[in-house]
Amino acid sequence: MPIIVVANPKGGVGKSTLATNIAGYFASRGHAVMLGDADRQQSTRLWLSLRPATARPISTWEVSADLIAKPPKGTSHVVLDTPAGLHGWRFNDVIKMADRVIVPLQPSVFDIFATRDFLAQLAQNRHAGKAKIGLVGMRVDARTIAADKLHAFVDSLDLPVLGYLRDTQNYVHLAAHGLSLFDVARGRVEKDLQQWQPICHWLDS
Numbered sequence: 507m508p509i510i511v512v513a514n515p516k517g518g519v520g521k522s523t524l525a526t527n528i529a530g531y532f533a534s535r536g537h538a539v540m541l542g543d544a545d546r547q548q549s550t551r552l553w554l555s556l557r558p559a560t561a562r563p564i565s566t567w568e569v570s571a572d573l574i575a576k577p578p579k580g581t582s583h584v585v586l587d588t589p590a591g592l593h594g595w596r597f598n599d600v601i602k603m604a605d606r607v608i609v610p611l612q613p614s615v616f617d618i619f620a621t622r623d624f625l626a627q628l629a630q631n632r633h634a635g636k637a638k639i640g641l642v643g644m645r646v647d648a649r650t651i652a653a654d655k656l657h658a659f660v661d662s663l664d665l666p667v668l669g670y671l672r673d674t675q676n677y678v679h680l681a682a683h684g685l686s687l688f689d690v691a692r693g694r695v696e697k698d699l700q701q702w703q704p705i706c707h708w709l710d711s
Contacts, residue, residue, distance in 0.1 A: 507577065509584045510709065511604040511637075516620040517590035520610045520644035522549035523677050525587035528608070530686025531706055532583040533562035540577050542567030542586040544600070550587045557684030601628065604637040606709070608668070610644045611660075613652035618659050625663065640708055643670035668705045674698060 512525040522543075529541040529550075541564050543550040554566055567577060567584060577584050588600060601607065607628065611621045628639060641660055646653050648670070660667045676695050680686060687695045687702065 507582060507584060508605045508709075509586065509603050511586045511588060511600055511607045512610065513588040513600070513607055513624070514609050514611060514617075514621060515590055515624045516611075516617050519612050519617055520671075522553070522587050523644070523681070524608060524610050524642060525550055525585050526553050526681065527677075527686040527688070527702070528705075528709065529564050529583075529585045530562075530688040531702070531709070532585070533564050534686075534688035536562075537582045538565075538580055539563075540565045540567040540581050540584045542584065544586060544588050553681055553684050555684070556682070561685060561689050597627070601637065606638045606640065608640050608642060608705075610642050611656070612644050613646055613650065613656035615655070618656065622659070625665070638708075640666050640668040640705075642668050642705060645673035646670040647673060666708070668708050669701055669703075671701050672698070 510528055512521045512528070514521060525541065525543075529539050532539045541550050541554060551566065554564060557564065565581070567586065586600065586604075609621060609625065611617050625639075641663070643653075643656055643660070646656065653670075674697075676687070676698055680690065680695075687698050692699060
């Protein structure tokens, strides 16, 4: 049962967007998916409450400030959205259970510096060795200087860049209805699904 952790200590970088769409992808493949939310804002829990009954089912993974419940039998894939400022024992517990850690980052100097320190912390964590780590650029406009700086930063790391996702209202509109890219007709989100192809391949590999 793979456990996918979406983590970055910086707030507002797109962790919930990634987590909900990863859960939606696994559900679209017919897997029994649980989505947990360790963030106080509970964005993914809200997303699940908005999810229509006609959509492929995704269960809630019970995560509290003091306890991460063990997924029940029958669960095949687990996705965990983590809070900003993840550190201490909670950081160690989350990374200990992770099979894969996806780190979203945006093309801003603040996000880049926060992510650099977090990646160093991951590398120092003795449990991180078993987890595959991948980076995803979020809200990237390839025409900007900020995007160039983001590319330069990730090129300096010895980690795979799974993809760069564009800044589009598709994510906002779908999230408002508890949906992911993988819940709607492909023609509506074709460009975005193309950007997700290498991410999905990494998740399945």
